Amino acid sequence: MKGEFTVLIYFSVICPDEQDGKPPSGIQYYELRMKQKDEERCEDDDEDRCKIIEVQGLCAKEQDASHCRRTCGLCQHTTSTRQRCYFDPKLHGKWVLYDIDRIEDVTIERKRAVFSAFGQYYCRETGTNENQYKAVSIFTNGCAPRYTCFEFSRTNNNLLQYRASRSLRHDKEMEEICTFHEDPYPLLDTYRSSYFKNLILSGIKFLWPSYCGIDSTIPFNGTYYGEMCDGTISDWDEDTCTTKGTLTLQSRTCSPLTAPLELQCLAYIMHDTEELQQILITRSMDGKNEFNCWIIKSYIDGGKWPWRVMFKMPTTQCTPIPDTHMDVHRQPRAEFYLGDKDKSKLCKPAQNPDSVIPGVKVTIKPYVGEKEVSTFTKEDQDLELTNTDDFKHEPRSSKNGCHTSVDRSYQLLGIISLCWMGL
Known part of the structure; x- marks a missing residue:
């Protein structure tokens, strides 16, 4: 009959290779006569047996009713489960x-x-x-x-x-x-x-650059693939004075990060169920195309300001940190303790409107010739300073009676000369 077939189950790990599939004498086996089931049809697997099940009141048991769908009155329910739905x-x-x-x-x-x-x-x-x-x-x-x-x-x-x-x-x-x-x-x-x-x-x-969530350059110490490391992690672009869609890791103390490692940020997610935790998904841009999940976890010690740790997971799967102790293969490959108090956002003067005093033209050196930078009003200024001690100004007298202000944070970039005209 169509859909019927035979299955031989042997008691030995040795299977016969005869063409008829029959075992030689002395090898025990079960012979099962099977019938292929059509899931689009509601029918009983064994009509005679299902009548007995109905009489004995066994249709209430799922293990019996599933083989006697017609007799046990499950056909209407089965039809409802075949109603189509569509993935968004x-x-x-x-x-x-x-x-x-x-x-x-x-x-x-x-x-x-x-x-x-x-x-x-x-x-x-x-x-x-x-x-x-x-x-x-x-x-x-x-x-x-x-x-x-x-x-x-x-x-x-x-x-x-x-x-x-x-x-x-x-x-x-x-x-x-x-x-x-x-x-x-x-x-x-x-x-x-x-x-x-x-x-x-x-x-x-098809992958788009995404927000990384670091918002600055942050020093760290910790371990990277078993090596002790001190270095920095950054998604800050000094040229544009904004964040970028890539993350840069570099260190002078551990060999894997001696050459800066660039990571493309693919997603930054605030965790819904875990407080003080975010996850970051990245792709390495060194040609290896390694995909990873980073778990950024905050800890509060004695009511003090929280300190953060970044864990690099082996893959893009963000296994909860407590669960990694159960499986050595899922343990973090890196563990960075972030020095948030020492984070920085340095900007090149040519791209930093916050270094300009309203109504004053600024000449920035060194340049070939002079370059004028557009002025900004006070409302345009939105500079976030993380360490005000690095931004002190010391006025000095010049020959023409103007004052020259030296911004210590930009000593390597040039001297900003400010002249108040008519004073």
Whole structure:
């Protein structure tokens, strides 16, 4: 009959290689007569057996009712689960999951989400939470469908976050399916987790520079791949006097950072559930294209001003720091203690309007010839100084009676000559 086949299960690890598939004498085996199931049809697996189950009142048990859907009156319910839903267009695209044990391609289309290792999931239902979807995996090998809840969060152009629930054999309400936690050991958070996993948009040319969240140049000390390091981390551009979409790490005390390491910032996220914590997703620009998550965690000691630590995770997956102690492969590769009190924002004078006094033309040296810089009103000034001791001015007399002010923070860049005309 169409859809029927036979499976031989052997008690030995030695399988026969005869053409008819039959084992030689002396090898024990089970012979199972199987029938392929059509999930689009509501029918009983064994009509005679299902009649007995109905008489005995066993339809109330899920393990029996799932094999007797017609007899146990589940056909109408099954039809409702086949009602189509569609994944939000903002989720559509090709993505990449970077994790410890694999790099997995993910494609999300209108009707389905396809994970190259995790499987295919067809959208079946949406709930009150617009970011959650009940999806079903349908198999052609005789296995029953599995129902899984996915929750997505599209952070920006570069990043899509998701988490997956346990896959259940029996259909449940979304409130029951959509609970998120790790699998038992040894899988743990390989496929499912309580926290969101990060998917990176496929194709480097499609990635946009994003806010890094450092807003300055900050000294740090700590470890980088086991080496003790003192250095700086910066997303500050002295030429434009603004932040940029790349992060620069450099140090004179540890070999991996002797040459500055440039990182493209892909996403900066304020953590919703963890107070005083942010995450930063980066891509290395050294040709290796290494993708990582950085966890920026703040600590308050004795009610004092919080101090921050940056942890570089092995991949883009931001495993909670307490959980990394359970898996040596997920422990941070770097740990930087940030010296926020000594952070700085230096700007080149030609691009720094805050060094200009209203109504006064400024001549900046050294230049070939003289260069006039446009004046700004007081309202235009918005300079954030982190150490006012570095910005003291000492007036000196000049031959023409004007005053020359030396800005110590710009001694290497030139001397600013200010002349009040008519005084």
